[in-house]
């Protein structure tokens with residue numbers, strides 16, 4: 001069994017490769033080639049925690065996966081991570097556990113790569129400006145994903161927490177220097193969104209984090225944060241302006257994401273406004289962008305197939321390169 005830390009993972013896979021892995025996972029998912037049972041949630045009321053178990057299997061790859069994500073908000077007071085996670089990769093030809101990977105980083109990588117895949121497939125080719133709202137745990141890989149798929153001159157970042165925003169901008173200007181884009185702190189959400197060709201929201205907000213009227217024609221949006229019925233970071237106005245509304249999994253989004261459920265309930269949109277899943281665009285079953293001035297929205301909540309295919313790619317690379325710690 002191979003143990004793979006965040007540093008090991010960073011050594012063997014690039015964001016561009018992660019984007020390709022996530023595209024493949026969306027193709028497999030839409031072709032009905034992945035078995036992704038609903039996740040199991042066990043509450044631990046005594047410690048205000050919950051343990052989430054996300055299983056998946058792709059028979060064509062002979063690989064199974066279980067992601068364990070534990071949400072313990074009180075951990076902040078104990079100096080421990082609030083959402084510790086591990087990904088367990090299982091060789092489906094014999095049931096042996098092949099690898100245990102840092103699940104927090106695999107999640108960040110595959111979630112960023114989902115935005116990257118959406119932009120690569122649905123955004124205009126000549127994008128120049130990006131915007132990112134939210135500078136938490138997901139933000140670095142979201143930012144890198146947009147830089148990896150489009151040659152951006154500038155990305156404006158906004159977060160309600162000014163201190164975290166400044167620290168994030170400073171560290172990203174160093175870490176992502178190689179992409180050659182100016183990474184700037186925006187004064188406000190409006191300042192960030194104005195003129196952006198690509199826009200990512202990655203916050204746990206329950207109220208919209210941007211003004212949908214300010215988004216320019218031709219923009220492509222990826223909304224990552226909302227995964228419960230009360231959570232809404234997307235301004236519903238943007239859904240009335242959008243020519244295409246795409247999902248990682250329409251079924252998963254409709255089972256949990258307030259970003260789409262609230263506008264459906266209030267009648268701002270109907271299910272007829274939905275275009276389809278990104279995997280179906282990749283398979284050629286659903287149309288993508290038709291014109292440069294269209295606004296396109298992608299909503300993702302994350303599916304187990306993303307974890308499996310991304311973790312398998314990392315594992316294969318690590319075996320080839322002799323990276324990681326063997327545990328027999």
Ligand SMILES: NC(=O)c1ccc[n+]([C@@H]2O[C@H](COP(=O)([O-])OP(=O)(O)OC[C@H]3O[C@@H](n4cnc5c(N)ncnc54)[C@H](O)[C@@H]3O)[C@@H](O)[C@H]2O)c1
Pocket residue numbers: 107111133134135136137138139158159160161164202203204205207208209224225226227300301302303
């Ligand atoms: N789609 C997926 O596959 C996927 C995967 C992992 C996490 N998530 C979700 O993505 C969201 C972000 O995750 P994270 O780990 O980065 O969270 P986090 O708590 O680490 O950071 C969230 C950031 O958003 C900022 N924020 C909150 N409201 C804001 C607002 N109105 N305007 C600007 N900034 C605001 C906060 O100040 C914070 O810096 C969470 O809801 C998380 O559950 C989605």
